[in-house]
Amino acid sequence: xxxxxxxxxVDGSFTSIWFRQSEVFVAVPGKPERLLGSGCQCWLASxxxxxxxxxxxxxxxxxxALWPALKNGAKTIGSxxxxxxxxxSLDGKGPVFAAxxxxxxxxxxxxxxxx
Numbered sequence: 001x002x003x004x005x006x007x008x009x010v011d012g013s014f015t016s017i018w019f020r021q022s023e024v025f026v027a028v029p030g031k032p033e034r035l036l037g038s039g040c041q042c043w044l045a046s047x048x049x050x051x052x053x054x055x056x057x058x059x060x061x062x063x064x065a066l067w068p069a070l071k072n073g074a075k076t077i078g079s080x081x082x083x084x085x086x087x088x089s090l091d092g093k094g095p096v097f098a099a100x101x102x103x104x105x106x107x108x109x110x111x112x113x114x115x
Contacts, residue, residue, distance in 0.1 A: 003019060003040060003042040003043060004018040005042070007046040007051055008092070009046065010046075010092055014028070015028050017043065018042065019041075019042055022039070026044070026053060037057070040055065042056075043086050044086065045087050046088050047088040047089075047093075047111065047112045048112050049068030052088065054077075054086045056084060056100075060080060061079070062079050062081065063077050063079070063081040063084045063100050064076055067096070069112070077109050078100055078107055081100040081101065082101045084100040085099055086098045086111070089114070093114055095112055096111040
């Protein structure tokens, strides 16, 4: 598998992310899966307000991110990317940081500050 992750939620449940047939999905137990969009290499972390997801539209393509504070869907946070990842603190209070490889090295962005 080329990506996919599980992250704990503050209520004790979990959120999962995976891709199937070039589409990225997220789900919480007991609720229907939700399509995030086309892509691969998806990862997930917990942070302030819930789950933070990152994925590529294709290898060598754009990095997309979705997090609780976004009101209009996913945001493109990088390009020419491979191997994205996202990490948050163990207590779920932030910070949350996303990073990915490019031909020029490693790039990254903070998605949330510590609350």
